[in-house]
Amino acid sequence: MTIRITWKRVLLALLAIFAAGMAFAWSGLFQVAASSGHWKVTEWFLHWVMRNSVKTYSALQTPEVVRDDRGLVSAAGHFKQACASCHGAPGQRPNPVMQKATPPAPDLTVNARQWTDRQLFWILEHGVKYSGMPAWGAEKRPDEVRRMVAFVRRLPTMTTAQYRALTETTTVPPVTGLRPGLIESCAGCHGVDGRGRGPDVPVLAGQKVAYLEGALRRYAAGHRASAVMRVAAAALSPMEMRVLARHYAAMPGLRDVALPATHPILTEGRRDDQLPACASCHAPNKAYPLIAGQKATYVADRLTHWRGDEKIVDARKPSATMPVIARRIPEEQIEPLARALAGAE
């Protein structure tokens, strides 16, 4: 007996297959248990899809520069807080509980070699669906992702001592009003003296209390974009934010002094570019943070970040105060300006 294939029969067969699939899904017989893992073939297929996707999209969706080796301290500190429990770190095995996930997070001290910088950037920025890998904790902070790429790149060859040197500092005197371990965690990047342990970490010592406290609050709420500081600030109570702000503000460091005339933009601005002087807002009795003596690398990075992408049309560029001001600073003046500011104390 032969069955004649007609359009009607094909359609009915497809409908039957779909109905059977839905019935299977509805029955709950499909196991979502992580304990059983995947079949070998499923695992291969899923990873194959993931690798292809990363290869394709990392070529399409990444900026020109994807790695920044100048400052590793903030990336290392963030890795320790946010990544190490799943991925492990030099001298630290991944949390065994997290290793029971399907799929388990790869041990980056081994696995980081498999990816190019560009692919790492894409994975860090966007995360990976269905795998538990989250996207970067703040939007539009490619500078943070670039530093993390540089850090992850070094993981396979990093010794425990090197990792410790990046993430830990000498003994930190305890601060009253903070739970144990908190100030040590802050000092891992910001240093015992509040001056920051790398060129990517700003000087907090001597900064205004209200500014520091407000910054912590804005980081925690996500109003100020930074994955690194959001993770650090989200766990703080309002009281701890105040104690920390006072702690760093009380340290000797930045001073509330008039900006020196070491660069014309600091004290005069550029009228033809509609650029007001830095000292219009950053001076004694003004409402804005102290910047005299801040690190040149940090200042230049912030200004460059605020300038944003030159290719975006004006109407879509951010209109907040500093992005607007930073866009009026001639690009070649950013480095000299930051250096002049750093020398000012």
Add this chain to the structure above:
Amino acid sequence: MRQAAVSVGLLAFLSGCNRHQSALATFGAEAEGIRTITIALVVGAVFIIAIMVGIYWRAVRAPEGQLTHKQGMRLVLWLGGIGPTILLTVILIFALPAMRPRVTAPGDLTIHVEGEQFWWRVGYERPGGGVLVAANEVRVPVGRTVAFELTGRDVIHSFWIPGLAGKMDMIPGRTNSLVARADKPGRYRGVCTEFCGLSHALMAFDVIAMEPAAFYAWLADQSRPAAGARQGQGAQLFAANGCGGCHAIRGTEHDARIGPDLSRYGDRLTLGAGILPPTIERTADFIRAPQDAKPGVRMPAYPQLSHQEARAIAVYLKGLK
């Protein structure tokens, strides 16, 4: 029903008519001259069209053989050649005087206006020397010759007070002169008529024509610092937030010349260069998010100010009279 719909539709054509900003509602001698020419041309054109229709009517209705070729050629000669030549010559002679700029004498008022994205920097030459800086508002004495010295700072703008005179471009690096005389006191409006960026359509200014005595009293009074320029929470917030980095207020340490002069903000009739009522609430909103009112505005936003702080600054500015 259909008639009603048609009349409502026709009403839309009248929407451009108002007495503040219209080349038909004039308050100055130059605009009056332009209006006279316009009316003469329109009336003349209607008359000529009526003659044309009459001739056409006659040509179509005339029985065959009644019109000769010779008559036709004569018509072409007179109505197509000699007539228009005479008519156009008359119109030229009639319109030529409007092209001659009004003669200025020493001692006539000079007002410098600089177009910027998207506002107007105004400077009045004082009779005793010096320049009084103001913004987004032009005051003129009636019955007096006024010379506007016009330039642009960033891109090309165009200065047009429809009720006073014709348009004049404001070109960066060049000063164009426009001389005019206002004849009727009142409040009017001028606009930018050269596309200059995102908020081109939101770049206007108030024009106030005043009796000469009142005008010169106003000009003298403007040089005095506003009362309360240094007092109150608003003054303190204005200073602490660096507003003086771009704006100037006479009688205080704020003397920057990047943004509009705010010395007499309390006297202004509009906010944001002729676009919003200058109420305390609108002013506070403008300080926190100027781009909401004017896309592409050069002033940065101050979202870090609380609503109450922005309001305190607005109260201070409104008090500058």
